[in-house]
Every structure is written in structure tokens, then in C-alpha cells.
Amino acid sequence: MEGLRFRVLGPTEVRHDGSVLALPAKRLRVLLTELLINANRVVPPGQLIQASWAGEPPAGPERALHTSVSRLRAALGPVGDLIRTVPGGYLIELEPDQLDLAKFRALVERAGAADDPRQQAHLLGEALDLWQDVPLTGLGTESLEGRPWLIEERLQAIERLVDARLAIGDHSAVVAELTGLTREHPLRERFWSQLMLALYRGGRQADALAAYRRLAALLAEELGVDPGTEVRQLHQAILTGDVPTQTPATDPIEEPADNWARHAQLPMDLSDFVGRSEVITEITERLSETSAMPVVTISGAPGVGKSALAVHLGHRLRGRFPDGQWHVRLAGAGNSPREPLEVLGELLSLAGVDPHDLPADLDRRAALLRSTLADRRVLLLLDDARDARQVKPLLPGTAGNAVLVTSRNELAGLSVSVGARGTRLTMLDPAEALDLLAGMLGAERVAAEPSAAAELAEVCDRLPLALRIAAGLLSGRPDQSIAGYVEELRAGDRLAGLAIGDEPDTAVAATFALSYEALQPQARRLFALLGVVPGGDLSVPGAAALFDGSPREVGPLLETLAAGNLLQRERSRYRMHDLIRLYAAGRAEVEPGADAAWQRLIDWYLRTTDAATDFEYSPLVRLTERVFDENPFTDAAQAGAWLEAEEQNLVACVSKAADSGPYGVAWRLADVLRHYFSINDRVGPWRQAATAGLRAARAAGDRDGEGAMRHSLGALAFTVGEVEVAITESAAACEAYAEAGFGLGEAALLCNLGMAYDDHGESVQAAEFLMRGIRAFRALGRIGSLWPALHSLSNVSHNLGDLDAAVAAASEALEIAPDGYAGVVGLLNRGAAYRLLGQWDRAEADMTTALAMEERPSAPGQYETALLYADLGRYDEAMAHAEAGVTISHRDGLEFHEASALNVLGIIRGRQGRWDEAARHHAEARDIAVRLGHRAREAEALLGLAAVALARKELAEAFDLGQQARELAGQLRQRIVECRALLLLAEAGRQAGRADDAERWAAEAATIQAGTGYRPPVAVNR
Incomplete structure (x- = not known):
């Protein structure tokens, strides 16, 4: 396709005919990226689910993936059909010049085949020019961490380019580049060997030897190892002047035979980490034990540096755990x-x-x-554990692996149960505290006032967090002496606050107080107001709303707080340490205007969320009216990214407002988020927000809010398969909407109730609610909203034996929504009704069209088609579709569909005379139906088992099972099933010589046939 280009070597991007195609949501960008980096290969659904939901797949992940692929195709517009559904997964087929990654690899391959170093350099330079930025950006930090091989490919290409330039004598020019590369990748020995060679060939032998010494010292400090063979040999050759004239070839990197993926997840090590040498030696020895798997715990007061030490240790020990270093935050505090x-x-x-x-x-x-x-060598760092119960299930069991746990608690239970060795961190010793101050303030400044620096360390009680805050404040006062600052700290009896002793929280709070008092008035007020923020972080616009100022005014204040280590800046957002947050909350309690600031913040969140959801998460029915005036987002992608970044904060705001007000904003914010949660399968946050919103509505005695929240909880329950809960919540929401006069909501909830009762097999109640809801929608003139309810009405009418009504409802739904998922369901429903009416040609036409329209086969489509082919006597085709129906249902965890598919298998095997198999399938279906409480499917299973008994001439059992099926179908008003049961009983009566009973049952069956139009297939009457 001309004019089409995909990019992953930088922000993922699609260009078509010169224009960039916008992708509206981060998940779609992640999905496209996963397909692109596997271009021209089939990508299994599991791999795409893992990439799209980052290890937290939603309920029904295959269905959610299917929806995401459909949305991605739609977003790509004219080029969306490049993404194909194929056996085994999904495939995007591209020409080499359409994807920058493929073009990069092709150029590197051509360079490898070239003999001329100049041509190699040209090709490799062209390849590396394709890297416009960090790859896979815009997808979250986990995206690139999961693709280390992509960075590795680039680094290998750089190494080969340097080799080519060295081969053509470009020694001096590459020295500067290699100096930067060794700084950026200090543990990559190949760059060091190239730097040594470039320096030597440029006539700088002493500098080359100095580079080797720097590398050796670095490896000894970081990993406790010597340089590798290649570098040592080059060092020796430089010493003797026996350096080869050709650049040593780069050895190919051998992939592990078992395709084990190495994950190096450790956060960045502190560049100014100091001290703890004895503890580091002790823990290093423990983690290096090989006779059994070591478990080491690091505990201590908040702010004492537990996590920093653990991360530092992890980096030092990387070489001893070649299968990976895993890092998990347990959020125990x-x-x-x-x-x-x-x-x-x-x-x-x-x-x-x-x-x-x-x-x-x-x-x-x-x-x-x-x-x-087992038999791996992985270092597992479990950060911020609450207790032994949280940790024990996470422990590997074999030597070679090692576990490092940090916690505010001692975790003595781990010592008893698994032999963990514990280390409790205390304050830094005097020398270490001075080293920390020197690292932050500069060695010259500390050396100029050594006594004052030592005194400052003692004033801070050598607590790392207190020292960092104090040094941060001094860094912002370059003209102030350390001695003068110490005098400030001692003034006003502040020593008591820094004397931590047995009360580390109090001591840390006192240190924060000193930092707070040192701030300028505006920064101090902002810090105090940040104490009302319930979420994990805050953006500049959010802080501006809180502060009642402009982003331009608030931005420098946030930077001031970040410079004093009272905030941590993470890109464009600001995060507060847990203990600092606690102190800020205390300041907020006495800060004038804090309540008004909280009201401004949550009002801003409501307006901004409403604007963000307006692009693609605005539902058909919502009680909360539009609350934003001008949309601050330019497109759906930007809005979706904001929602994803703020999700945790939004839920936290709903929860806080539900506890302390404003209650109306709490439930409205949850209401605005409902469709976003639903579309993205965010079940946990959805439940938390809706539950808190309901609590807020009840606290305010607000029936409108109660209706909206119970609507949300009902939709959530329906999504996760909690049908009885969905019925209860939807009924309550419907009642509340009726009281509030919200007619559209009442109509929607009536239809929701009908669909829930339909899923539960309660067809009579389902029909009642659906008809009421449909009438209400018609009265409101909302015909375009009717198709989901009409689908359910068609299915319900089919179950009740009103086959003409089933055809009419399905046909009307097809007129309203003839395409996509809606069209498939309408055709399947109508085809099923045509089959029962004996209009098999029409049934086959609808079924065939529906299956062709399905992007991903559905269980109902398969087993309904199987029934049609069974009625037509085409049993091989019927079996293929029925077995597919069972497989799909089982894969997606849809047991009620699995029961239906098993019953269909039983029917087919029965008509083939394979009665043992038929009995097994119907028995399995009955077990599922009984467990789920789905009586309609139970009746079908009983009828199938009765047919097996009749075929085996076990007439007593046939009568018993047939009567059970008839009675259950009669209770449910499932007239077609009741008719089939009567036909079976009539045949059993004839075989048993009960002519009067047989005639009566046959007459009753004929009456139902006349009333419904049902025409049994010939196979049923044989």
C-alpha cells in the first residue's frame, strides 16, 4: 500500500499518505505495537492480552481482545484491514519498507554481508538514523522494560558501526562518541574495548590504559568481577605494543536454548548512595549462599533507606543472578x-x-x-511488605534463587517459618552521614565547614531522609553557611523534634516541619494544601486547581518543593513520599482555605473527567449532566492517556469525597467514569468507585445518586457474570430512576433487567421487563437505542415459543443496527427462529451470513449452526460446529454457553445412534446447569437424557426424565422444549402400550405446534 509507514523506533506512529493516523487510546497503541514488532508473524491471543493488560487481564480476556482489535481496525481506517484474524491469533503483513524496525534490520543485515568497511559504516549509519527516539514510548515504562532485545539490537549495531569506523582509520572522531557511550552504558565492556583501541590508535596509549583502569574499578565496585577476556587481552596488547591492526569482531550473543526471558526490573540505583558497607557485606554473603535459597529481610524506621539499600544491593549482585532481577512493590505501608x-x-x-x-x-x-x-538463578526483590503472610506464597523453593524483602515491620514470622535472616537498619554512622552531605552539597562546601557539617548530621540524627531534606534546603541557599543553617535548626527548641529515639514517625515529622518552615509563603501554602490530595501523585493543572492559581504560577512552586526533596518529580507529575504526605495532611488541617481547596480540586477532576470521557466513553444513558464548558483535550488519544494516568487518583477522590464530602461530586464522578471502566474492563477500580459513590449518595439521602450508583453496580455485576446481583442492583436503580423522573434511565434499566433475567433462564420475567423497556424507549423517541433490547427480546420470544415475534424482533434490530456485532446477533437470533419454524433455507442463509460476518467465532453462532445442520441431516458439519462451540465456551469461561453446546453435541450423537456419547454430553450439561441454577438448560439436558433412555428401551427412566423435562419447561413457559418433551412421552407411551396417554400427549404437543408454528425436524419423529 503506497504512502503507508509504521514507526516503533520512537513513539509508535502510523502515517498514511503523509498524515498521522490518531490512535485514541493507549491500549490500542500497545496492541498495534505488539503486532508491529511481530510483523508478518502470527501473534497468539495470549501474547496480545499480556501486552495489552500488563499482566492484569480483564474478565473474558479473549472477548476484550476481540473488541480492542476491532477498535484498532476502526481507528486505522483505510489501512485497518491489514490486521487479519487467522488460525492461531492475529497477523499484520507489511512490506519491509513500511516498518522502520524491518528496514533497520534489513540495513544491518546488508552491512553484515558487505566487505568494504566504508559501505558497512554507511549502511549502519543509515540504519541507526531510523532511531528517532526511545522506542515504544507512550506505552508506559513497562513496555520498553519488556523489550530489552530491542535496545540490544541498537547497541549491537552501534558496536558494528564503531568497528567499521575504526577499520577505516576514523580513530580520533569516535573517541568522543565512545566516551559518551561508556558513560551511558558503563557495564558494557565492548564499548570500553573500542574506546581503548581508538585511544591507542590515536596515539594516546596512556589514556587507553587509564580507560582500562576505570573499567576494572567500576566492575569490581558494581559486580565484584574482573574485566572479560577480550578486554584483558587488549589491555595486555596495549602494554606490549602488540595491538592487532584489525578491530576484534563482536561475538554473537547466544540466546538461551529454552527461550527464557531475562527481566532486569531493578529501579535506578542512587548515584550518591553512601555507607552501609558492613550491612552490604553481610547481606551480600547471605544472598550468595548456594546450599539453600537465602531469604533476607531489611526492616527499619520509615525514611531509614530500606528500599534504597535493597536496590543498591540488587545492582551489585546482578552478575550472580543471570536469569533476571525481579522487583515487586507490595504496597504494605x-x-x-x-x-x-x-x-x-x-x-x-x-x-x-x-x-x-x-x-x-x-x-x-x-x-x-x-x-x-526451579534450577533458575533469579533475584526477587519484594519491596515494602506488610507481613509474613503477604510474602510467604511468593518465595521460590530452590537454591540458586534469592529473595530480598524490605518492610517497616520486622517480619519475624519469616525467620521462624522459612529461616529468613533479618537485618534492621539504624541511622547512618557519623562518617556515612558526612559522605551523604558531601554528595548532595558538594565536597568543597562540606570541607570548608567540617565541624558545622558534622553538627548538622547530628542535628538530623543521621536519618537519611532528614539529611536529604536538610541538604536539599541548603542547596537552594548557596550563600548561606552550614553553621548558620545549623543555628536555624537549633532555634525554637527544634532539637527535640530531630531526636528520633523510639519514635521515628515523630522525628521524621519534625524534620519535615523544618523543611516546611524554610519555604517561602506561597510554596508553604501549596505544600500544606497538597495534604488534602488523596491520590498518589498530581499534575501541574491539578495543583493549579488546588491552589486556585494558573499552571504558570504553580509550576515554579512545585519545582521549589521538588528541589527541597519534599516532592519527587516524575516527568510532568509530582509525587509525595508517604511520610511527607502524612506531615502535609497535618498541615492542611490548620491551613486556612484547605476545605475550599479540596472542593476546587474535586470539582476540577469532575469537569476534566467529563471532558475526557466525552470522546469515546460517553454512554447512551447517564444521569449526570455535562459539567464541562470547553474541552481541554485535543483528541481521544490525549484524553485516554489522561484518564489512564489519573485513574488511581480519580478513584481515591471518589472514596475521600464519599467519606467527608462533597457527596454529590463523589457519586457524579463515579457516574462519569462508569463507561470508561466498562469499556476497559477495569473491574477493580469500577467496583471501588461505584461502591464509594453509593455510600456518598446514601450519606446525602440522594435518591438520584443512589440510582446512578446502583445502575453502575448492576452493570458491573452483569459484566462479571454475577447475574443475581445484577438483577438486584438493576431493579433498585430502576426504582430510584423512576422516583427521580429520569425516564431514559428507567427505560434502560428495564431492558437491563430483561437481559439479566434472560441470562438467568427466566424467560417470562425477561419478556415482561424487555417489553416495558422497549415501550419506554419508543415513547421517548429513542429508537436507535433499541437494538440490544430487541436482540434479547428475540431470544426470549424464541424460548417462550413465540417464534413469529422472535423473527420480528430480530428483523427490527437488524434494521436499526445491521453491521458488526449487532448484525451478527440479529442474524443468529432470526436464523434460530426460522429453524424452529421449519424454514430451513432462510435459517441457513441467516446463519451462513452471520458466521461470515463474525471476526471471531462465538459459541452461540457455532452451536446454533450445529443444530441447523443436525436438523438437515448434515451430521459431520453439525459435529464440527458443536465441538467448536464447546471449545470456545470453555476457553472463554462461559459455562452456560458450554452447557448449551454440550446439549447440542448430545442431540447430534443421539441422532447418529451413538447413545453412550449422547448420554455423557447431556449429563455434563445437566451438571453445569444445576451448578449455575440455569433451569432452562437443565430442562434441555433432562430431555436429552430421556431420549437416550427411550432409545435403550429403558421406558420407566424415559417417562421419569421426560416428565421432569416437561414440568420444568412448563414452569419456565419454554413451550418448544415442552412440546419436544410431550412428543417424546407420546412415543414412549406407544412403545409401552399406553395408547390413551400417548394420544393425549401427542394432542397436547399438536396444540403447542399449532400455537407456535414449531415444526420438528424429521429426525425427531423417527
């Missing part, structure tokens, strides 16, 4: 510590376990992790 079951899912995904293969229970997941990590 917060109100919502992560559950071991969830964390195990993340760890198993890192180990390459398909999300579909994850066991559901804790013990089996823990056992699978132990099996997966």
Missing part, C-alpha cells in the same frame, strides 16, 4: 497492600506463563512459581 494471589500472577507472567494457564487459587499459583523457578 498503605491502606491497600497487594494480595499474594495478584502478585503471583505478575511473577508467573514474568516467568512466561500464559495468563490463561494461571491457576485460580493461591496454593497452586505458589506451587507453579516454585516449579517454574
Whole structure:
């Protein structure tokens, strides 16, 4: 396709005919990127699900993936058909020049085949020019971390380019570049050897030897190892003057035979980490034990540097754990510590376990992790654990691996149960505290006032966090002496606050107070107001709303707080340390105008969220009216990125407002978020926000809000398959909407109730609610909103035996929404009704068209088509579709569909005379139906088992099962099933010599046939 270009070597981008095609949501960009980096290869669904949902797949992940692929195709417009659904997954087929990554690899390959170093350099330079930025950006930090091979490909190309330039004598020119490369990648020995060679060939032998010494010192400090053979040999050759004239070839990197993916997840090490030498030596020895798997815990007061030490240790020990270094934040210090079951899912995904293969229970997941990590050498850093219960299931079981745990608590339980060795961090010793100050303030400044610096360390009680805050403030006062600052700290009896002793929280708060008092008035006020923020971080516009100022005014104030280490800047957002947040909340309690600031912030969140959801997350029915005036977002992609970044904060705001007000904003914010949560399968945040919103509405006695929140909870329950809960919540929401006079909401909830009752097999109640809802929609003139309800009405009418009504409802739905998913469902429903009416040609036409329209086969489409082919006597085709229906239902976890597909298999095998197989399928279907409480499917299973008994001449059992099926179908008003049961009983009566009963049952069946138009297939009457 001319004029089409895809880019992943930088922000993922699609250009068509010179224009950039906008992708409206981060998940679509992630999905496209995963397809592009696997271009021209089939990508299994599991791989795409893992990439799209980052190890947290939604309920029904295959269905969610199908929806995301459809949205991606639509977003790509004219080029969307490049993404194909194929056996085994999805495929995007591209020409080499259409994807920058493919073009990069082709140029590198051509360079490898070239003999002339100048041509090699030209080709490799052209390849590297394609790297416009950091690859896979805009997808979250985890995206690139999961693709280390992509960075590795670039680094290997750079190495080969340097080799080519050295071969053509470009020694001096590459020295500057290699100096930067060794600084950027200090542990990559190949760059150091190239730098040494370039320096030597440029006549700088002493500098080349100095470079080797720097590398040797660095490797000894970081990894405790010597340089590799290649570098040592080059060093020796430089010493003797026996350097080869040709650049040593780069050895190919051998991939592990078992395709194990190495994950190096450790956060960045502190560049100015100091001290703890004895502790580091002790823990290093423990983690290096090989006789059994070592578990080491680091505990201590908040702010004492537990996580910093653990990360520092992890980097030092990387070479001893070649299979990876995994880092997991357990959030034990917060109100919502992560559950071991969830964390195990993340760890198993890192180990390459398909999300579909994850066991559901804790013990089996823990056992699978132990099996997966057996004979591996992985360092697992579990950061911020709450207790031993949270940690124990996460532990590997074999030597070679090692576990490092940080916690505010001692975790004595781990010492008892698994022999963990604990280390409790205390304050820094005097020398270490001075080293820390020198690293932050500069060695010259500390050396100029050594006594004052030592005194400052003592005033801060040598607590790392207190020292960093103090040094941060001094850094902002270059003209102030250290001695003068110490006098400030001692003034006003502040020593008591810094004397931590047994109360580390109090001591840390006192240190924060000193930092707070040192701020200028405007920065001080902003810091105090930040104490009302319930979320994890804040953007500049959010802070501006809180402060009642402009982003231009607030930005420098945030930078002032960040410079004093009271905030941490993460790109364009600002995060507060947990303990600093606690102190800020205390300041907010006495800050004038803090309540008004909270009102401004949550009002801003409501307006901005409403604007963000207006692009693609605005539902058909919502009680909350539009609250924004001018949309601050330029497109759906920008709005979606904002929602994703703010999700945690939005839920936290709803929860806080539900507890302390404003209650109306709490439930309205949750209401505005409902469709965003639904579309993106964000079940956990959805439940938390809707539950808090309901609490707020009740606290205010607000029936409107209660209706909106119970509507949300009902939709959530329906999404996750909690049908009874969906019925209860939807009924309550419908009642509240009726009281509020919200007719559109009442109509929607009536239809929701009908669909929920339909899923539960309660067809009579389903029909009642659906008809009421449809009438209400018609009265409101909202015909375009009717198609989902008409689909359900068609299905319900089919179950009740009103086949003409089933055809009419499906046909009307097709007129309203003839395409896509809506069109497929309409055709399947109408085809099923035509089949029962004996109009098999029409049925086959609808079924065939529906299957052709399906981008991804559905279970109902398969087993309904199977029934049609069984009625037509085409049993091989019928079996293929029925078995596919069972497979799809089982894969997607849709047990009620699995029961239907099993019943269809039983019918087909029965008509083929394979009664043992038929009995097994119907028995399995009955077990599922009974467990789910789905009586309609149970009736079908009973009828199938009765047919098996009749074929085996087991007439007593046939009568018993047939009567059960008839009675259950009669209770449910499932008239077609009741008719089939009567026909079976009539045949059983004839075989048993009960002529009167047989005649009566046949007459009753004929009456139903006359009333419904049902025409049994010939196979049923044989």
C-alpha cells in the first residue's frame, strides 16, 4: 500500500499518505505495537492480552481482545484491514519498507554481508538514523522494560558501526562518541574495548590504559568481577605494543536454548548512595549462599533507606543472578497492600506463563512459581511488605534463587517459618552521614565547614531522609553557611523534634516541619494544601486547581518543593513520599482555605473527567449532566492517556469525597467514569468507585445518586457474570430512576433487567421487563437505542415459543443496527427462529451470513449452526460446529454457553445412534446447569437424557426424565422444549402400550405446534 509507514523506533506512529493516523487510546497503541514488532508473524491471543493488560487481564480476556482489535481496525481506517484474524491469533503483513524496525534490520543485515568497511559504516549509519527516539514510548515504562532485545539490537549495531569506523582509520572522531557511550552504558565492556583501541590508535596509549583502569574499578565496585577476556587481552596488547591492526569482531550473543526471558526490573540505583558497607557485606554473603535459597529481610524506621539499600544491593549482585532481577512493590505501608494471589500472577507472567494457564487459587499459583523457578538463578526483590503472610506464597523453593524483602515491620514470622535472616537498619554512622552531605552539597562546601557539617548530621540524627531534606534546603541557599543553617535548626527548641529515639514517625515529622518552615509563603501554602490530595501523585493543572492559581504560577512552586526533596518529580507529575504526605495532611488541617481547596480540586477532576470521557466513553444513558464548558483535550488519544494516568487518583477522590464530602461530586464522578471502566474492563477500580459513590449518595439521602450508583453496580455485576446481583442492583436503580423522573434511565434499566433475567433462564420475567423497556424507549423517541433490547427480546420470544415475534424482533434490530456485532446477533437470533419454524433455507442463509460476518467465532453462532445442520441431516458439519462451540465456551469461561453446546453435541450423537456419547454430553450439561441454577438448560439436558433412555428401551427412566423435562419447561413457559418433551412421552407411551396417554400427549404437543408454528425436524419423529 503506497504512502503507508509504521514507526516503533520512537513513539509508535502510523502515517498514511503523509498524515498521522490518531490512535485514541493507549491500549490500542500497545496492541498495534505488539503486532508491529511481530510483523508478518502470527501473534497468539495470549501474547496480545499480556501486552495489552500488563499482566492484569480483564474478565473474558479473549472477548476484550476481540473488541480492542476491532477498535484498532476502526481507528486505522483505510489501512485497518491489514490486521487479519487467522488460525492461531492475529497477523499484520507489511512490506519491509513500511516498518522502520524491518528496514533497520534489513540495513544491518546488508552491512553484515558487505566487505568494504566504508559501505558497512554507511549502511549502519543509515540504519541507526531510523532511531528517532526511545522506542515504544507512550506505552508506559513497562513496555520498553519488556523489550530489552530491542535496545540490544541498537547497541549491537552501534558496536558494528564503531568497528567499521575504526577499520577505516576514523580513530580520533569516535573517541568522543565512545566516551559518551561508556558513560551511558558503563557495564558494557565492548564499548570500553573500542574506546581503548581508538585511544591507542590515536596515539594516546596512556589514556587507553587509564580507560582500562576505570573499567576494572567500576566492575569490581558494581559486580565484584574482573574485566572479560577480550578486554584483558587488549589491555595486555596495549602494554606490549602488540595491538592487532584489525578491530576484534563482536561475538554473537547466544540466546538461551529454552527461550527464557531475562527481566532486569531493578529501579535506578542512587548515584550518591553512601555507607552501609558492613550491612552490604553481610547481606551480600547471605544472598550468595548456594546450599539453600537465602531469604533476607531489611526492616527499619520509615525514611531509614530500606528500599534504597535493597536496590543498591540488587545492582551489585546482578552478575550472580543471570536469569533476571525481579522487583515487586507490595504496597504494605498503605491502606491497600497487594494480595499474594495478584502478585503471583505478575511473577508467573514474568516467568512466561500464559495468563490463561494461571491457576485460580493461591496454593497452586505458589506451587507453579516454585516449579517454574526451579534450577533458575533469579533475584526477587519484594519491596515494602506488610507481613509474613503477604510474602510467604511468593518465595521460590530452590537454591540458586534469592529473595530480598524490605518492610517497616520486622517480619519475624519469616525467620521462624522459612529461616529468613533479618537485618534492621539504624541511622547512618557519623562518617556515612558526612559522605551523604558531601554528595548532595558538594565536597568543597562540606570541607570548608567540617565541624558545622558534622553538627548538622547530628542535628538530623543521621536519618537519611532528614539529611536529604536538610541538604536539599541548603542547596537552594548557596550563600548561606552550614553553621548558620545549623543555628536555624537549633532555634525554637527544634532539637527535640530531630531526636528520633523510639519514635521515628515523630522525628521524621519534625524534620519535615523544618523543611516546611524554610519555604517561602506561597510554596508553604501549596505544600500544606497538597495534604488534602488523596491520590498518589498530581499534575501541574491539578495543583493549579488546588491552589486556585494558573499552571504558570504553580509550576515554579512545585519545582521549589521538588528541589527541597519534599516532592519527587516524575516527568510532568509530582509525587509525595508517604511520610511527607502524612506531615502535609497535618498541615492542611490548620491551613486556612484547605476545605475550599479540596472542593476546587474535586470539582476540577469532575469537569476534566467529563471532558475526557466525552470522546469515546460517553454512554447512551447517564444521569449526570455535562459539567464541562470547553474541552481541554485535543483528541481521544490525549484524553485516554489522561484518564489512564489519573485513574488511581480519580478513584481515591471518589472514596475521600464519599467519606467527608462533597457527596454529590463523589457519586457524579463515579457516574462519569462508569463507561470508561466498562469499556476497559477495569473491574477493580469500577467496583471501588461505584461502591464509594453509593455510600456518598446514601450519606446525602440522594435518591438520584443512589440510582446512578446502583445502575453502575448492576452493570458491573452483569459484566462479571454475577447475574443475581445484577438483577438486584438493576431493579433498585430502576426504582430510584423512576422516583427521580429520569425516564431514559428507567427505560434502560428495564431492558437491563430483561437481559439479566434472560441470562438467568427466566424467560417470562425477561419478556415482561424487555417489553416495558422497549415501550419506554419508543415513547421517548429513542429508537436507535433499541437494538440490544430487541436482540434479547428475540431470544426470549424464541424460548417462550413465540417464534413469529422472535423473527420480528430480530428483523427490527437488524434494521436499526445491521453491521458488526449487532448484525451478527440479529442474524443468529432470526436464523434460530426460522429453524424452529421449519424454514430451513432462510435459517441457513441467516446463519451462513452471520458466521461470515463474525471476526471471531462465538459459541452461540457455532452451536446454533450445529443444530441447523443436525436438523438437515448434515451430521459431520453439525459435529464440527458443536465441538467448536464447546471449545470456545470453555476457553472463554462461559459455562452456560458450554452447557448449551454440550446439549447440542448430545442431540447430534443421539441422532447418529451413538447413545453412550449422547448420554455423557447431556449429563455434563445437566451438571453445569444445576451448578449455575440455569433451569432452562437443565430442562434441555433432562430431555436429552430421556431420549437416550427411550432409545435403550429403558421406558420407566424415559417417562421419569421426560416428565421432569416437561414440568420444568412448563414452569419456565419454554413451550418448544415442552412440546419436544410431550412428543417424546407420546412415543414412549406407544412403545409401552399406553395408547390413551400417548394420544393425549401427542394432542397436547399438536396444540403447542399449532400455537407456535414449531415444526420438528424429521429426525425427531423417527
